[in-house]
Amino acid sequence: MTAEHLTEADYETIARELDSLRDEITADLGDRDSAYIHNVIRLQRALEIGGRAMLFASALPPAWIAGTATLTVAKILENMEIGHNVMHGQWDWMRDPKIHSTTWEWDNVSPAEQWKHSHNFVHHTFTNVIGKDNDVGYGILRVTPEQPWHWANVPQPIYNALLAMFFEYGVALHDLDIDSIRAGENDPEETKEKLRAIGRKIARQWAKDYVAFPLLTGPQFLSTLAANFTANVARNVWAHTIIFCGHFPGDVEVFEEEQLEGETRGEWYVRQLLGSANITGSRLFHLMTGNLSHQIEHHLFPDLPSNRYAEIAPRVRALCDKYDLPYHTGSLRKQIGSTWGKIFRYAFPGGSRPTASDPGPAPEALPAPEPVPVA
Template sequence: MTAGQLTVADYDALARELDALRDEIFSDLGERDASYIHRVIRWQRGLEVGGRTLLMASSLPPAWIAGTVTLAVAKILENMEIGHNVMHGQWDWMRDPKIHSTTWEWDNVSPADQWKRNHNYLHHTFTNILGKDRDVGYGILRVTPEQEWRRAHLAQPLYNVLLAMFFEYGVAWHDLVVDDELEGEQREEARRAGKRAIGRKILRQWGKDYLAFPLLSGPQFLSTLAANFTANVIRNVWAHTVIFCGHFPGDIEVFEEERLDGETKGEWYARQLVGSGNISGGKLFHLMTGNLSHQIEHHLFPDMPSNRYAEIAPRVRALCEKYGLPYHTGSLSEQVTSTWKKIVRYAAPPKKAPRKKWTQSKAWATGR
């Protein structure tokens, strides 16, 4: 069976099986899961303290290198395995006000409330829907032939490098979403308020990383400032790499807006499956990606605790095989290469009209 041959009954059956898998995992959540996130937070905080302590001697090259790397790892863990996942509500079931989606503010220039509005709602509801999901190319990159080519895309390999280095700023600006129902002065005021929130967050982050901690290192101010800047760039490049490899490699599907017309839960699940990609690796690698190396499982169940994604991945893959749906996965090098090939290829003007995909309309679903 191929994806284009799924029937209404197939989609309903797929939804039942994935719902059952979700219910099974959520009914089993307990102490081992709570211990996991508490342990990760302890390690992250310990690494940050260790990194910043080493940078008190940042004028010494070994201390600078060790402190920068340690701080970068701490920032990666805080952003990806902790911040991103906490703000998805993955740990809300614990009823811990300190580890809750409504209270967590991450070490990033993007304000949590703006990020949650754009990412949790728009991206995870309208995944890969052109014109609805603003994460398709992040508004500046052409990553699929269905996107209209513009002359500015010729330079996208260059500004994708800059986006990677300063990814948190790109995300902050990208997350500046204003309610479509607002008009006129209300809309402008909402946008100004969003910009002010980003400005306050940037000042807070700069004050911490580029003023307070460098000042604490005394005469080593400049070397500590450089270390903090480097740690932030490392974190940004890593986050950009993992996220892009989960959304843009290989044959990842995009969809026209009409795909949403009457979309059933089974069809929504199928859209997540064919619109996401995984990265293979070991436990430490998955931890450092925030388990977004299991992007398929994350898109299916964004509020499921991330430590469970590796557990359900073989079963999700088996369901894809059962229903003839692709399960996109590959090594980090394979996914990075595939993603960059797309970015370079689609920088050039198209030679022919974009192809039509099986997912573009309801014609592929029998009985509709």
Template sequence: MSTATATKPTKKKLSPKQIEAFGNELDQLRARIVADLGEKDAAYIRDIVNKQKKLELAGRGLLWAGWFPPAWLAGVAALSLSKIIDNMEIGHNIMHGQYDWMNDPQYTAKNFDWDNTIHADSWLYTHNYVHHTFTNIVGKDHDATGYGVIRITEETPWHPIWLLNPVYCGLLQIFFQWGTALQELESEKFMSGEKSWEEMKPGLRRFRDKAGKQALKDYVLFPLLSGPGAPFTFVGNAAANLVRNLWASSVIWCGHFPEGVETFSIEETEDESHAQWYYRQILGSANFTGSHWVDVLSGNLSYQIEHHLFPDIPAYRYKEIAVEVRALCEKYGISYHEQSMAKQLLSVWKKVLKLSLPDSFWTKSKKAGIAEVITFPVRNKKQPAAA
């Protein structure tokens, strides 16, 4: 994977003609990859699914002998990896329709369900449709404003409750599977009176059905099957879910929330062309670098920019696509945001800490000449999509 760092934003403004030319080249790139899809791609996902199933079997078996500490630790490790791969490289990507072209029911978006609390229908709506259509548009993309749980953008007005912003962020990471399962509800709108109880009911039913089955499997069925080792299996399943939640949320944070990633207003994205949509996806996403296994365990969302451009192309192809996307961005003077995972995650947490305090605090601190502990650049004025 490339070790390139984020390209500095250019002051050059692209004309509508240049943006359309840029979009044209991306369309051509996509067409070449789609035309090349075939048996090697099918073999890749089948191999990943096979490995994930073996890891799950190993993890469950080792937890059955969880009274022996080395077996318990090995079981948690194997089950954690299984859940991460099922969530990131298999579930997330299959439900994006990346393998629908295989015409194999096991690998189609409409049939797939994962080892998670999120109902597939809820995910397909909140993630595939809302997030990927309206990426980082404040007022349309719930992800852009921290899921209504954390303050991750200055567009969210400061309130004393945000003094606990780092706590909310940490708790969301720990309970990430439950937070995403409830995202469809947008419960903050219910609390403010924007949504009625009747409007909440369909989402609550989906949550009850899927999350209930998942909790029953992890915390009742498998522990009972372990007999006297039930407590070890119960705690082992909870530990594996925690590891998966912390990893998955860190991957998402790195791709969406670092400093330098743009948000957009509804007004500036009205009547947006497909090329302008491409342009927004790049400005509103970030990549992170790492090893081959970081790519696999992140579901190749280490290439979040390429994923936002081509969400329905097999994710393991993003590495080869990134070479051309990076070159196109350099050609047109478009910022391509990429750093190590550690740097991106640190950037996010600096932002979370910064935004926990009133905006005026930092303005006054600067005027008084007080040095800032956390560096946080003044937001750039966003370039209109058709500029």
């Protein structure tokens, strides 16, 4: 672990500094933040309406391509910058019942309530703790040498490609806790109820994307059906790519369950720093990732509005420099290469943890603190 040099006093100071940063941002939330999320929602809805309208002429290749691309962007925005972040409670401070973590149901086959438990609670509490955080390999991938190897890992690059294409279904099954089912430790009735909820959500999503909207386009039914399927797969691949590149590239660290015993707030913060990675890019790129390209800042402050992550990133990086902690960051191409490289390598026995990572761009090269213009 690269934080072994930290003292108890260091952890206490880190906790105070990050708590102070959080309090500062929370106290500053106001009209510009509210305007940001409302503008993003308006943009997303306009893109979805425009994309679906173009698909009324989907028999024509240019209209099919334009409509599918526009619908894909709308679905990415809804899932990542809106749905994911609203359900994290990032906008609950506005007390708007229409944009609230308790009421939002996203355009995804994963039921919101199950996702909030598996993601908001399990993953963000036990980030990268083997045996506690089901996101480490999603139950089917060996992504670190600390995980035991099995012959079933050999074809895992194929598993990962399929997971990317149908990522929303993998996410939907996440809260079932497959490991507990395999071990016979689950509550069968609870599992059945979760499966029924997943089935109902899948039925609603399929009825919308693969029946209702294609039927509305009349003779364009099949081409619209294909467009909706393509948009969903493209959205899934993009979400999978961004999420995996925020958790598994380079020398991002994993932790043993024993390290949770007596964990202080400062130690929790440091575990988030060591177990996350950022992706560099433009302000538009950050918007399209749901600002999960600032995965480090998101893991530190999961319920702070996402439009503030670019603003606080230089200060988080400066804190890492101050305490000689790594700040994992790199381009999308670098992070994709590193992540897939690990998936191929750890498909086979053995493997060792990387010893160095790209330091990434200098703090001053990070995005400006202004919110992304969306209207």
